[in-house]
Amino acid sequence: MASHDPQNANGRLVLKLIGITLGMFGFGFALVPLYEVFCDITGINGKTEDEAAVYTAVEVDTSRWVTVEFLTRTNSGMPWEFEARTKRIKVNPGELHTVEFYVRNPARRDIVAQAIPSVSPGTAALYVNKTECFCFNHQPLGAGEEALMPMQFYVDPQLPEEIEVFTLQYTLYDVTEEAKEASETAALPTLDAVAVGS
Amino acid sequence: MSSATEHATTDVAHGHDEHAHDDHHHAIPTGIKRWLFTTNHKDIGTLYLWFAFIMFLVGGAMAMVIRAELFQPGLQIVDPNFFNQMTTVHGLIMVFGAVMPAFTGLANWLVPMMIGAPDMALPRMNNWSFWILPFAFAILLASLFVEGGGPAFGWTFYAPLSTTYSSDSTALFVFSVHIMGISSIMGAINVIVTIFNMRAPGMTWMKMPLFVWTWLITAFLLIAVMPVLAGVVTMVLTDKYFGTSFFDAAGGGDPVLFQHIFWFFGHPEVYIMILPAFGIISQIIPTFARKKLFGYASMVYATASIALLSFIVWAHHMFTTGMPLAAEMFFMFATMLISVPTGVKVFNWVATMWRGSMTFEVPMLFALAFIVLFTIGGLSGLMLAITPVDFQYHDTYFVVAHFHYVLVTGAVFSIMAAVYYWLPKWTGKMFDITLAKWHFWCSLISVNVLFFPMHFVGLAGMPRRIPDYALQFADFNKWISIGGFAFGLSQLIFLALLIKACRKQGEPVSDQVWEGAEGLEWEIPSPAPYHTFDTPPVVK
Ligand code: HEM
Ligand SMILES: [Cu+2]
Numbered sequence: 001m002a003s004h005d006p007q008n009a010n011g012r013l014v015l016k017l018i019g020i021t022l023g024m025f026g027f028g029f030a031l032v033p034l035y036e037v038f039c040d041i042t043g044i045n046g047k048t049e050d051e052a053a054v055y056t057a058v059e060v061d062t063s064r065w066v067t068v069e070f071l072t073r074t075n076s077g078m079p080w081e082f083e084a085r086t087k088r089i090k091v092n093p094g095e096l097h098t099v100e101f102y103v104r105n106p107a108r109r110d111i112v113a114q115a116i117p118s119v120s121p122g123t124a125a126l127y128v129n130k131t132e133c134f135c136f137n138h139q140p141l142g143a144g145e146e147a148l149m150p151m152q153f154y155v156d157p158q159l160p161e162e163i164e165v166f167t168l169q170y171t172l173y174d175v176t177e178e179a180k181e182a183s184e185t186a187a188l189p190t191l192d193a194v195a196v197g198s
Numbered sequence: 199m200s201s202a203t204e205h206a207t208t209d210v211a212h213g214h215d216e217h218a219h220d221d222h223h224h225a226i227p228t229g230i231k232r233w234l235f236t237t238n239h240k241d242i243g244t245l246y247l248w249f250a251f252i253m254f255l256v257g258g259a260m261a262m263v264i265r266a267e268l269f270q271p272g273l274q275i276v277d278p279n280f281f282n283q284m285t286t287v288h289g290l291i292m293v294f295g296a297v298m299p300a301f302t303g304l305a306n307w308l309v310p311m312m313i314g315a316p317d318m319a320l321p322r323m324n325n326w327s328f329w330i331l332p333f334a335f336a337i338l339l340a341s342l343f344v345e346g347g348g349p350a351f352g353w354t355f356y357a358p359l360s361t362t363y364s365s366d367s368t369a370l371f372v373f374s375v376h377i378m379g380i381s382s383i384m385g386a387i388n389v390i391v392t393i394f395n396m397r398a399p400g401m402t403w404m405k406m407p408l409f410v411w412t413w414l415i416t417a418f419l420l421i422a423v424m425p426v427l428a429g430v431v432t433m434v435l436t437d438k439y440f441g442t443s444f445f446d447a448a449g450g451g452d453p454v455l456f457q458h459i460f461w462f463f464g465h466p467e468v469y470i471m472i473l474p475a476f477g478i479i480s481q482i483i484p485t486f487a488r489k490k491l492f493g494y495a496s497m498v499y500a501t502a503s504i505a506l507l508s509f510i511v512w513a514h515h516m517f518t519t520g521m522p523l524a525a526e527m528f529f530m531f532a533t534m535l536i537s538v539p540t541g542v543k544v545f546n547w548v549a550t551m552w553r554g555s556m557t558f559e560v561p562m563l564f565a566l567a568f569i570v571l572f573t574i575g576g577l578s579g580l581m582l583a584i585t586p587v588d589f590q591y592h593d594t595y596f597v598v599a600h601f602h603y604v605l606v607t608g609a610v611f612s613i614m615a616a617v618y619y620w621l622p623k624w625t626g627k628m629f630d631i632t633l634a635k636w637h638f639w640c641s642l643i644s645v646n647v648l649f650f651p652m653h654f655v656g657l658a659g660m661p662r663r664i665p666d667y668a669l670q671f672a673d674f675n676k677w678i679s680i681g682g683f684a685f686g687l688s689q690l691i692f693l694a695l696l697i698k699a700c701r702k703q704g705e706p707v708s709d710q711v712w713e714g715a716e717g718l719e720w721e722i723p724s725p726a727p728y729h730t731f732d733t734p735p736v737v738k
Binding site for chain 2: 009010013014017018020021022023024025027028029031032035039042044046047050075114116120121122123171173174175178181
């Protein structure tokens, strides 16, 4: 390449082609947010909102019944016991419900968990509105402790007619390491402040 | 253009001695230096082709390990983790080390000769793009020997297999893929610039030989998707070592996203491995049918449409990931649509042969086998494209049968056809025809014993990438393994033939070599002189 004066035709074309190459490298990374936005809008990968919905006197459709099933699993290497206290529930769209999940940490160490929801069929995910969920935050449990974690939700009356049953599954991940790192970085500024002050 | 140089080359009539690119050496240096520093497109083509062939043998040796383990049910020869490393590295080597470099080698040899150019447009970059490849594969192969073993997650390196569950050597895998990617991007840029800027006067777009056309389109596919591959391996690297969570659900990522990005690269990649093959077959069939290629323009448009369509079908590899119905329908029909331009090609080849004066020299034998067997692979592809049945076939040996028909009896057979077709032009001597026929018939029979029964065990439910299997698959697998060993041994005949050819043994050939051959490369002397077309030919 070096022998080519960038003014000439080869040089110009090479620059264009390198431009396309870099552009496509960027595009590969752009697929990540694009995918997230796309799934957020269409809900097709079964992810529910990760922020609390506000329940504003939604009209309850008493003429229609939808069955919601709850499944729980733990990711490999996650020792917690995790169980839905309500396995399935029949609801009217628009009606607010609370269900509870039981967790116990049988390990000899403190563990921080993160629950990741997934709805099947994926298209139902857009219509599951949670006003309160343990999955919005990290959940710490000391060694041997147990707890009941509540989840409050309602089904949007707009839920497509053909969906009569859907499943909401939670997977628990062990995020102790990540949580520690995050709190350490969060703690850094205060340490700095102390150092500066003294 | 650079300094005028004198040439010590022997034969060609250089009317003048102005040379653009080889200003480094006045005479052809000999020994290792010639090959290390060469910027000559023919030397680099030869290097690529030998490299590809060595990788073909190395990857083939791994396939022998796989077939030896699968000869009987149960675990006998290797442990499962090593088995997984073999399937993974076999796939990576065959795709990135054998098929792709072989096509690049052919492009180096042939594109300048076919368009009447003296060399590739960027000869020094050409040298680099070849010489980084051996390092890439040395790194990949070395990773097999580090503690914990090499990559064992399949050539598709799905997350979380390649992130959470992979061995410590994954960084080596990532770097080697980066280098392979850089090499093929540089090669592709070179091909594009050469074709755009170095065509001889009168070589208009629609006069270009089809091999040149298909490579031009392939080169655009390469610069479009190899960077995406580089991106996705980088994400795997940072997920594994630097705490990002592109593909980790616990951190807000999504493992299915990996598959989308990978197959956005992966499906165009399979066409990168077949479009040049279409070009080769389109050169060979007219020669031995002694007729002009039927439907030249439609071939060009079909190639371009296949390339464009290849960007919108990637999720046919992901039907079972739980896509919504609308998406499954879209990807199913888009995939089926690709078989239309593919069918146009097969139709045109058959129409070219129709009422032709056919003879069956070795390149033609391989080309004919290509047409029949590639079509079988296309048909199993169509079956896989039907979403509901793919739920049954996915991740079984049926898929393995499909892609080996399109890649081995497709891409690899086309490369062999090309080597037999142009080898006499390269060496000036006819290859050993008896050995070549042995090579052809042994390969043809064994390859079908090897891959055809895979359809049946696949339909019956034998999963791929597992070192053991249920008893009812035992007989078929024995035959498959026997076919595999026979196919592997048959390639040693090819090796012997190539060594003889490189020693310049054999009958001298004419400039045209094959009676019906047409095109610029058949007008220059045989063997092709070190420098050709220093004065551009005029194309009528
Ligand atoms: C008519 C054309 C084709 C159709 C309709 C087609 C369709 C498909 C489908 C649906 C799959 C996914 C199967 C599964 O995983 O369940 C597949 C896999 C595959 N195809 Fe094709 N295909 C075609 C041509 C080709 C060609 C020309 C090549 C390469 C030269 C190719 C290479 C592959 C490979 C390598 C895989 C497997 C990838 C993996 O999972 O490791 N296919 N094909
Ligand atoms: Cu595909």
